[in-house]
Every structure is written in C-alpha cells, then in structure tokens.
Amino acid sequence: MNHYELTLILNPDLASKFDPYKEHFESVLSQLGFNIHYCENVGIRELAYTIGINKKGHYLIYQLDGDPANINELETKIKYDNSVIRHLVLKTDTVTESDSFLTQDTKEAKKRAEERAHEVKLKAQVQQQSKPTPSETKVDESLSEEKKDESPSGEEESSTTEETTPEKTESENEEQS
Amino acid sequence: MKKLALPENFDHKNIDILKQFITETGKIIPARVSGITAPEQRKLTKAVKIARFLALIPYTDKQI
Numbered sequence: 001m002n003h004y005e006l007t008l009i010l011n012p013d014l015a016s017k018f019d020p021y022k023e024h025f026e027s028v029l030s031q032l033g034f035n036i037h038y039c040e041n042v043g044i045r046e047l048a049y050t051i052g053i054n055k056k057g058h059y060l061i062y063q064l065d066g067d068p069a070n071i072n073e074l075e076t077k078i079k080y081d082n083s084v085i086r087h088l089v090l091k092t093d094t095v096t097e098s099d100s101f102l103t104q105d106t107k108e109a110k111k112r113a114e115e116r117a118h119e120v121k122l123k124a125q126v127q128q129q130s131k132p133t134p135s136e137t138k139v140d141e142s143l144s145e146e147k148k149d150e151s152p153s154g155e156e157e158s159s160t161t162e163e164t165t166p167e168k169t170e171s172e173n174e175e176q177s
Numbered sequence: 178m179k180k181l182a183l184p185e186n187f188d189h190k191n192i193d194i195l196k197q198f199i200t201e202t203g204k205i206i207p208a209r210v211s212g213i214t215a216p217e218q219r220k221l222t223k224a225v226k227i228a229r230f231l232a233l234i235p236y237t238d239k240q241i
Contacts, residue, residue: 007231009231009232045233047232048229048232048233048234048235048236048240049232049235049236049240050240051232057232059231061190086230086231086232088227088230088231090227100188100190100191101188101190101191101192101193102190102192102233105192105193
C-alpha cells in the first residue's frame with residue numbers, strides 16, 4: 001500500500017456532465033482497489049499555457065491509497081479518456097486531507113473576475129443613462145461617484161477653433177492690390 | 178511582491194511561493210542569487226518542474 005496524489009486536468013467544457021463524470025471516475029478508482037482519502041475539487045482555472053486547444057482546465061486532485069501494481073492500469077485508463085487533458089500521479093509520504101492553496105487561489109481569481117465584470121456592467125449602465133441627458137445631476141447614489149469621474153471629461157469639449165484663414169486672405173489681397 | 182516565509186517542503190500547488198523563485202521569463206533563479214541552501218534548491222526545482230507540467234506556472238513567456 002502506498003499513498004498517491006492524482007491530479008487531473010479535465011476539459012472545462014464538461015460543465016453539467018462533471019458530476020456524473022466524477023462519480024464514474026471514482027467508481028473506476030474503487031474497482032482498481034484505490035481508497036479515496038480526500039478529493040479536492042479546485043474548479044476551473046486558467047492554464048499557464050495552452051494544452052491542445054484548451055486555455056482553461058478543471059483541476060481535480062485526489063489523495064489515494066492503493067496497490068502500486070494497479071497504478072499502470074489506472075494510467076492507461078486515464079490516457080484513453082478524452083475528457084482528461086493532462087494527468088499526473090505522484091507518490092507521497094503522507095496524506096493531506098485539506099484543500100491546498102490552489103482552491104483558495106482559484107476562488108479569489110473567480111471573485112476578482114466577477115467584480116471586474118460587475119464594474120464593467122455598472123459603467124455601461126452609467127454611460128447609457130448619461131448619454132441622452134448629459135447635464136442631468138440627479139443620479140442614484142450608488143452611481144453618482146462613478147458619474148462624477150466621467151462627467152467632466154465629457155463636458156470639457158474645447159470649442160476654440162482659431163480663425164486664421166480669413167486674416168491670411170485679407171493680407172494676401174492687400175499685397176495684390 | 179511580498180516575501181513569503183519558506184515552507185518546510187516545497188509544494189507544487191503553492192504557486193505563490195514558487196513564483197518568488199522564478200524570473201519574469203519563467204526561469205528558475207539560481208540559489209547563489211536567491212540565497213537558499215542547496216537542499217532547498219533541489220526541492221524547489223522539483224516542485225517548479227511539476228507545477229510547470231500541470232500548467233500552473235509557465236515554462237517560458239513565449240508560450241501563449
């Protein structure tokens with residue numbers, strides 16, 4: 001019996017099929033005599049480089065206990081599984097039964113992405129409201145701060161076009177006469 | 178970047194610590210520059226290479 005850490009990078013397009021896939025995979029593991037200590041579902045992360053055509057991957061980390069003789073069979077099964085982009089089996093000394101830094105990092109990245117998307121949405125709303133009535137000052141309190149930032153830049157349109165051409169023509173006329 | 182305390186064992190999943198020991202282009206910084214001991218550097222190198230294989234940190238900045 002050895003301790004193993006199995007990392008799978010799954011195709012992010014699985015989406016709704018993920019839960020049945022996970023169940024199926026865990027049944028395969030138990031068939032091969034592996035005892036699942038802990039399963040860390042990291043979630044969809046951006047890959048540091050593209051693997052095939054994938055820019056994102058669903059990370060899944062298993063802490064296993066099992067017979068070393070069955071590792072090869074497990075690897076061949078994973079190898080011919082189309083929904084696994086990449087996999088790695090590591091032999092470990094101890095079994096960790098807690099989420100690693102990756103899960104936390106992925107959650108934070110997801111939160112940041114959501115906040116960014118929310119800000120973009122708010123800005124788009126403010127722009128839509130300010131376009132038809134640019135001089136309007138009564139906006140909701142939540143939107144007022146962002147509007148203050150944007151309103152001066154929109155109104156400050158310099159209308160000082162220098163009229164030099166008529167002078168030139170006059171001087172030219174004088175010279176001609 | 179804020180300097181993080183060195184762990185007892187380098188873990189390939191803890192990429193914030195690993196990122197302190199790679200350059201912008203993705204190379205591993207030599208121990209004589211970073212000042213960590215030789216046994217630490219050997220563990221670090223292993224962890225970085227595993228993290229690279231799992232696409233957690235890049236091999237190079239030229240890959241897209």
